[in-house]
Ligand SMILES: Nc1ncnc2c1ncn2[C@@H]1O[C@H](COP(=O)(O)OP(=O)(O)OP(=O)(O)O)[C@@H](O)[C@H]1O
């Protein structure tokens with residue numbers, strides 16, 4: 274799958290597929306021949322891969338691309354003749370507002386990673402209370418992900434999300450003991466420690482140990498060293514803004530416009546120092562072991578539009594797939610994408626707002642349309658604004674759907690013409706109405722019909738542009754009724770400077 278995504282180049286490392294991974298009940302396997310790691314991607318290539326899915330956040334993409342490539346090289350040298358040397362781990366901390374791509378970035382990069390990789394939520398640990406034991410399970414999970422290969426697991430990557438939730442601010446009433454405990458547990462792992470492969474709190478491991486003792490007369494203690502495990506952590510760090518602002522003695526954010534305030538939130542986090550993190554509730558040693566810090570940007574209306582338009586697994590693609598499963602083709606007009614982006618921006622939940630808006634608008638369509646004869650429809654700005662009314666209109670008048678489809682096809686013909694010949698044509702309203710009327714009787718597509726009608730326009734309009742510099746042409750009903758005569762007239766005028 275990775276090879277498909279990256280072409281011939283990529284990760285030559287043979288790593289077990291998820292379905293081949295062994296469950297935690299199975300014993301860790303004995304010695305295996307060392308695996309070969311071949312990773313020939315450069316940071317720019319990793320970033321280019323991320324660009325296909327994640328919009329904006331260039332700094333974070335760069336940081337992660339470098340971190341992953343460096344980690345691979347380090348692993349390769351440790352496993353090779355050179356040895357590890359004195360390598361300082363580059364653990365990464367991602368910060369930023371909600372819904373801007375922190376988790377999504379890691380999820381996307383994980384598809385490229387050949388060393389064992391696991392993801393967990395820090396909240397899980399602070400809630401359970403079994404602090405030390407649970408945190409160590411992260412390392413054991415790496416071993417299972419590595420199909421029992423301890424050597425490989427020692428070079429794995431652990432991604433811990435929602436890490437801001439384990440802060441334990443000292444100024445809080447009743448200091449958050451569990452958060453502090455989790456930090457200490459993690460600190461141990463981030464530094465260097467030996468973790469027993471068989472957890473003393475896990476009953477299955479204990480039973481396995483007893484069986485091993487019965488069979489061999491001794492128990493072999495296997496441990497895994499955490500020195501080379503790379504940690505990537507992320508969180509929204511909302512409270513940090515206020516701390517940095519106070520330190521910098523800035524004026525209250527309340528005086529600023531809401532959008533500027535959001536922007537300032539990001540700016541403030543960028544200025545966060547180790548001292549600010551300590552105030553936020555982290556142990557100094559813990560912060561010190563997260564040397565690479567990057568703040569993700571807010572996503573504005575234009576970014577949200579780009580996500581819908583270009584991201585390879587955006588919410589639009591998801592909806593198209595969902596409707597396709599019922600045999601329904603749905604097309605989102607460009608204007609509707611802007612309408613969704615605009616509304617989503619007001620939600621102030623980053624790209625998550627896109628899901629909210631689409632769900633609100635299309636919920637009834639998903640419910641009603643599969644049981645009707647409707648086999649295609651267009652998402653328009655009107656649908657986003659008034660979904661119920663538009664749905665009723667569609668169901669009462671099936672021809673309405675075709676009209677909408679033709680509008681979309683006319684627009685895409687205009688765009689394609691402009692892209693190909695650098696001349697803009699615009700069908701005005703009476704031309705569109707007439708065209709739709711004719712086409713609903715003829716049964717040809719907009720594209721076929723326009724190509725035939727305007728077959729000499731490509732050459733003709735380019736000629737006029739060369740003569741007179743004119744770049745925009747309005748197509749009226751009269752023009753469509755007699756296209757050749759209209760074109761001849763325009764060409765004549767262009768020679769006479771009219
Ligand atoms: N920059 C982006 N480009 C494309 N899609 C994005 C981007 N950011 C977010 N998304 C979409 O929004 C969803 C939610 O984003 P994500 O889970 O990464 O948020 P987050 O930054 O981790 O927020 P939180 O702090 O609330 O966990 C993603 O699954 C993805 O579909």
Ligand SMILES: [Mg+2]
Nearest residue numbers: 375376434435
């Ligand atoms: Mg997240």
